[in-house]
Amino acid sequence: MREDDHALAARLATEAGDLLLALRAERGFADGKALKDAGDLASHEFLMAALATARPDDAVLSEEGKDDKARLDASRVWIVDPLDGTREFSEEGRSDWAVHVALWSDGELIAGAVALPAQHRTLVTSPGGGAVIASSRAGATPGGTPTPAAATVAEAPGTVEATLAEPALAETPLVPADRDGVIRIVVSRTRPPQIVDDLKVKLEAAGHSVELVPLGSAGAKIAAVLLGDVDVYVHGGGQYEWDSAAPAAVALAAGFHASRLDGSPLNYNEDDPYLPDILVSHPLLAELVLSGLN
């Protein structure tokens, strides 16, 4: 049976993530620049080859590839960021980096997966709508078929022991969590935009408590919103389609707010992939945050 687009996105993001974890373990952190370059390249090459095999007729836009404008006439375009949060990937102990695999078709994001390899989970859109958090620990196959129970034949003749494997497909539905009152806004740890400080001042003047939470990677930040660790992600001043396509696909499918900072829709597969600003928010806060921003 053909793997559906959601399962494919989840599998490729997760496998690219496994490859990046292995690269980190193998090379260590002594030469950060070399580790970043090796990670970008290895993950990009893996994703390009895997997509060429699984979906040979589809176009691809990757941060690390040449932009083939034939994608503008294609009806299906995979938008991938092989390693988002490259800086954090190269810093020992950090888990705020991600692999993004999204599928755009005829004006919409129709599938997406964000692997958080060092957090051992992948967030992915579901075929029937909605999104799930899938475990990506070794042996799990997020979005795919559960691995069959392993049967072991005991050495002693005449006895057969069946060992059930861990449930391979641990998936939890992704839904907006309850909030506790404080508005937690996640921002770039290295490039926090001024607009966030202005927003904080405005919201506090209106009587709200606001906490800014610095984190790397657009994918990891949007995942933090979706997982309920924070409430809002605000970014301005520069970014590209690959930085947000997959996490925005998951956010929208799970019922979160995702838009430009002026509230207009995020558009993908544009001629110029520069998409400089984004707001992802718990649905109950979107209106308040948008009014604070505009």
Ligand SMILES: Nc1ncnc2c1ncn2[C@@H]1O[C@H](COP(=O)(O)O)[C@@H](OP(=O)(O)O)[C@H]1O
């Ligand atoms: N001002 C800017 N201009 C261009 N890209 C930016 C940017 N600010 C953030 N980004 C990109 O958005 C991603 C998340 O950044 P941050 O961790 O600072 O929030 C990074 O992707 P990469 O790691 O794939 O390069 C980074 O390059």
Ligand SMILES: [Mg+2]
């Ligand atoms: Mg990126």
